[in-house]
Amino acid sequence: MSEPIYVIGHQQPDTDTICSALAYARLKREQGADVVPARTGALNPETQFVVDRWGVEIPVLLDDAAGEQVILVDHNEYSQTVTGAENAEIVEIIDHHRIGDIETSEPILFRNEPVGSTATILTQLFDDANETIPTQTAGLLLSGILSDTVVLRSPTTTERDRAAATRLADIVDVDYEAYGKELLTQKSKVGEKSPREMVLSDFKEFDFDGQQVGIGQIETVEPSVVLDQQDAVLETMDDVATERDYAVFLLLVTDLLEEDSTALVAGPEVEPVEKGLDTTFTDREAFLPGVMSRKKQVVPLLEDAFGANSA
Structure with missing residues (x-):
């Protein structure tokens, strides 16, 4: 058989x-x-x-x-x-x-x-x-x-x-x-999860010009449930970035009602992320108006930025 x-x-x-x-x-x-x-x-x-x-x-x-x-x-x-x-x-x-x-x-x-x-x-x-x-x-x-x-x-x-x-x-x-x-x-039942479960629940890993980059996304109608735990979430992101030797771990907290995202970042290579997304992180946080799609609005921009960064 x-x-x-x-x-x-x-x-x-x-x-x-x-x-x-x-x-x-x-x-x-x-x-x-x-x-x-x-x-x-x-x-x-x-x-x-x-x-x-x-x-x-x-x-x-x-x-x-x-x-x-x-x-x-x-x-x-x-x-x-x-x-x-x-x-x-x-x-x-x-x-x-x-x-x-x-x-x-x-x-x-x-x-x-x-x-x-x-x-x-x-x-x-x-x-x-x-x-x-x-x-x-x-x-x-x-x-x-x-x-x-x-x-x-x-x-x-x-x-x-x-x-x-x-x-x-x-x-x-x-x-x-x-x-x-x-x-x-x-989709918004993120408050029932631990910080590690939250940041890894919708997560993908990419190789951008030889550098490993993790990009997670939390889609919710209540972003405050995540952002109110920001210290614990960032600590967890640091742990994951260290464990997996990521150049960057980017987390998008996407507000499904307002149709925008707040980005949190961990890892040493923040500059190409800022360049690619045309933003500045303050206390490891940046607001991304109108950004909802990791696939279309984030991944291509970071792939280009990391490629340019190594040129």
């Missing part, structure tokens, strides 16, 4: 990555493949709400992918993927982020599109395969889109995201604005 293929998203899984793994596994099974949805870690409160709301089983935990066949969704960088991915056979990638450093020995299906959510791409893949989207799966896909685009308010949102969300909301018979507000409420 052959081993299954695991569909798995990035570390510190968010709602889009879990819903994409579940939905794509469903599509691949409909096409006759032996595929299992998987995850790299625990679900956050929003994602737990989603799987409960739509009555699906939590994907299996895959601690080490070495020797396994895997399909990567919602990421394509080794620094963000499951342990052992370098020694796994990566057979497909479905993503909406920048092209990273993953290499394969043979050509694979690699679908990468500039949309606000991997779930938007998967909605199209169901259409491409002439497969009907079941209600349960439509609920997952809608959740992934609304979560990753902050209910279609993020600057990463495209017309394709809006069209897909409208269509999926019709399938499941919900008002996506009302449902989106439920997701935002769940």
Whole structure:
């Protein structure tokens, strides 16, 4: 009996990555493949709400992918993927982020599109395969889109995201604005976490011209819950930056109602962050008006700044 293929998203899984793994596994099974949805870690409160709301089983935990066949969704960088991915056979990638450093020995299906959510791409893949989207799966896909685009308010949102969300909301018979507000409420349950859990709950690591940079994001309707604990949060960020030898650890505390962010910083290389984001940190804090998207409004600017800094 052959081993299954695991569909798995990035570390510190968010709602889009879990819903994409579940939905794509469903599509691949409909096409006759032996595929299992998987995850790299625990679900956050929003994602737990989603799987409960739509009555699906939590994907299996895959601690080490070495020797396994895997399909990567919602990421394509080794620094963000499951342990052992370098020694796994990566057979497909479905993503909406920048092209990273993953290499394969043979050509694979690699679908990468500039949309606000991997779930938007998967909605199209169901259409491409002439497969009907079941209600349960439509609920997952809608959740992934609304979560990753902050209910279609993020600057990463495209017309394709809006069209897909409208269509999926019709399938499941919900008002996506009302449902989106439920997701935002769940997303904002950061006060129940320890400082370390907060700063690492939505976290990605990047290699910018040979320097390791960690960028976390806390999306909330109550940023004061985080900022009132700023000393403890900064101390935790210092610990993480030291443990992982980061040039910089940047944390975005994003106010979902005001649609802006407060940035906190740790690590020795603050100057390129200030240059890239065109800001100045005072007491390791900077206000970033209008900044909501790590992917579109932060990562490209820091990548350029760190590259220029080393030139």
